[in-house]
Amino acid sequence: MTPDIAARFARIALGHLTREYPHKLDHVLTGDADAETPRALHPIFFGSFDWHSCVHGYWMILTLLHRFPDMAGGEAVAALADTMLTPDKVAAEVAYVARPSSAGFERPYGWAWALALHGAAARHEGRGWGAALEPLARAFADRFTAFLPKQTYPIRTGTHFNTAFALILALDWAETHDAALAALIRSRATDYYATDRDCPAWEPGGDEFLSGALCEALLMRRVLGAAEGRAWFAAFLPRLGEGQPATLLTPAFVSDRTDGKIAHLDGLNLSRAWCWRGLADWLPEGMAGEVAERHLAAALPHVAGDYMGEHWLATFATLALSSY
Template sequence: MKSSFFLLLLNLFFVVTFLPLFSQNKPDLTDEIALKLSALPLNCIDQEYPNKPGHTYGSADETGFSPKALHPVFYGCFDWHSSVHAHWMLVRLLKIKPDIANKNEIIAKLNSSFNKQAVEVEKEYFTKYVTGKGFERTYGWAWLLKLDEELVSWDNPIAGQWHENLQPLIGQIIELWMEYLPKQTYPNRTGVHPNSAFALGFAIDWARENGNKEFEKELINKSLDFYGDDRETPAHLEPDGADFFSPSLEITDLMRRILSRNDFEKWLDSFYTQKGIDRISQIPVVSDLSDYQTVHLVGLSFSRAWCMKGIAKSLSEGHPLKPHFEQTAQKLLSNALPLVFDGNYGGEHWLASFALMALE
């Protein structure tokens, strides 16, 4: 009884303290919300433990390596990919909120991370260890390119320096990805990290921003091969119990990048059933915010929202899914945004960057 009463008081405190910050109709990235979101990556980028390094030991000599020894840049935030998109988030906030109150703290943190020697160690990891070539393929690779895309597209001297320092690692990832694409026979349609459509979409964005036509062509060809003939996708079976992606929406968000509007709408009209649309429009039920897997479903609301926003922008005014996706995206955002601050490290180490993606 005492525990239940304490949880009730905690929830009431949260509602009174944080809920007024979020518009229930159309959540906006206000300065106050941006500042609160930025605190989460700032708190975890230098937090080495708990940690899920994903390292495959090739010999007994490696058993003493700490996460920071293996990854001197992206060692915090529980795992490598979460650290990468935490860095992306801080760069993005500096870019769109140049007067954010903790600007100096963010710059100092990023200056510390993006140093040439540490980046070289990160690069070497992918060729030095037994399974290095497959490390973070392709989810972490995609977020790394998103980070670099943010820097490349920002006309700012310090961003230019960070971008330059990252290039050895970026070059290594592009080389590995180009090597992997011809071998990637089948797509991964899961709702978690290995999802192929998510990574292909981010990689295409990077290739276009950087003018890498060869990489872009290979990515587009692979996307069309994987998804061009998809029909009546079983979206009514989504989600799985720990999904933070909608497999069907990730595919749709990818295809809107590579098809003309007319071709995309034809493809879309045969891709979804009404039953599937109804299902992905429902707010995911999150039964336990403290569970490191169940909390993924909060991220699902955010990724659904950013996909729906991107898809809606690509549709003509008369398409019925345009207003539906616009409205559903806001509903998902309104429900999920307060939950970013209401769990534990299982959500705090990554959800803020998903929230930022969805808010924009």
């Protein structure tokens, strides 16, 4: 990541975060008051096609601003955050989440990104963004705390419902902000994945933007100790040194970037690059970098160009280009 790339990603996001998009209804209509415009329902997260893309768009620009405070366009990022990340607007977002009909809203992908956004905002000391967002983060932390004990099985599909990806982001936040939730995540991750062996990695599916196999491995790298983790990984992907499963080493082909579901595969390539880099110390020397670069080369040229990818891909490029 360089300041020029960071500024480019921020420019992409700023245009979409402030554009109200008549996105699909992702909530239950319980009365006329629910049939409002996105901006009325979500005074902060009304852009970028859908709620979660708007949330992680804010995460991205605050993350880039923290890393490159003097980047071109940084003043515009700070001005937007000052305008949008305010206690009154956060209170409206919390009120939406608190509705009885919103119990499953954005579970678990949006929950996890909301925690990540608060973590990014809190790193900007003295700005007030973290303090403003804390009630929303606490609302979603409470949801994780209530939900994880009753989620008997992990969801392994490589879309928004993936359990491992959400737990990676939530654990990153909880280790700083909620020790009890961090302990619960570690416990449930062990319950879900500790006995997994010989992963076939039947991926990608036609609309996946996450690698079920690699997200699981990256989560377990965070959860297990060094020796235990290496042993688990060796059993989970026992033939990786032989180039198997080849599906994990080969970038996904994207046939139509104007199709919102097929465009997810660019995100798969970026999220795989992020995972490979995060797993580097469990792999033969040089392997992670080589495979990650292959996936980056397939996806980075397409971060911008068509709205179906442009409204969210820069977030995953930021993950992939940042040190884990």
